[in-house]
Structures are given as C-alpha cells and as structure tokens.
Amino acid sequence: MSSDYNQFILQCVDHALSLLGESGRDAVYFYIERSFGLKKHDIPTKPQELIDALDRIFGGGATVLEQVMLREVKGIANLDVNAQSFVKVVEGAVKGRHQQLPVNKDTGSKRR
Numbered sequence: 001m002s003s004d005y006n007q008f009i010l011q012c013v014d015h016a017l018s019l020l021g022e023s024g025r026d027a028v029y030f031y032i033e034r035s036f037g038l039k040k041h042d043i044p045t046k047p048q049e050l051i052d053a054l055d056r057i058f059g060g061g062a063t064v065l066e067q068v069m070l071r072e073v074k075g076i077a078n079l080d081v082n083a084q085s086f087v088k089v090v091e092g093a094v095k096g097r098h099q100q101l102p103v104n105k106d107t108g109s110k111r112r
Helices: 003-020 022-036 040-045 047-076 086-094
Strands: none
Touching: 003 022, 003 040, 003 047, 022 040, 022 047, 040 047, 047 086
16 A cells, blocks of 8 residues: 555555544544554554544544545545445445545645
C-alpha cells in the first residue's frame, strides 16, 4: 500500500476524531496505542482494529465517528460504492476494487 494512500486514510481518521477536539483526538490516539497496541501509522492496514478499539472506547458513539470517516473517504476519493462500512471501503481499496485516490501530483495533496 502506498504512503499516499496511508496518509489519505489517516487524514480521514484525523478529521473524524477532530470532532472530539484536538486534545480529544490526541488522547484517543494515545489510548488506542496504549490499551490496544494499535499505532497511528498502522491504522490504514488495520482498519478493523481501529473500529473495534473505538467501539470499546465509545460504545454506540463509535458509529458516528466511523460514518464521518466513511463519508470522508468516499467524498475525497470520489468513490461510488455501496459499502456502509469504513473497514470495507479501506479493505476494498487495498485489494484494488476501488479507483486510485485523487492525488495532486504537484503537491502530493488530496483534491477536494
């Protein structure tokens, strides 16, 4: 999996967790690493572990965060997929079932 793809997924996760505020987002990353052994840079290759950890932390509230992540991935990448799960979209991209992510070749940044 490319580093551009990993960065893209992490940006989507960052956006969703930022709903908790910057310190809340950072606290969640710290707690996920400390309590579940999931490092931030491993999230793109282990999306189910992220969702499981968020569910353990937030219970039913984790669904809101997952839906924000899913909306970000689908919107930025212009994916027209029926998947209702962040994990399925990420795993589909890994297996090559989704189009390549839109990357601005000049800056490496994602287009909105």
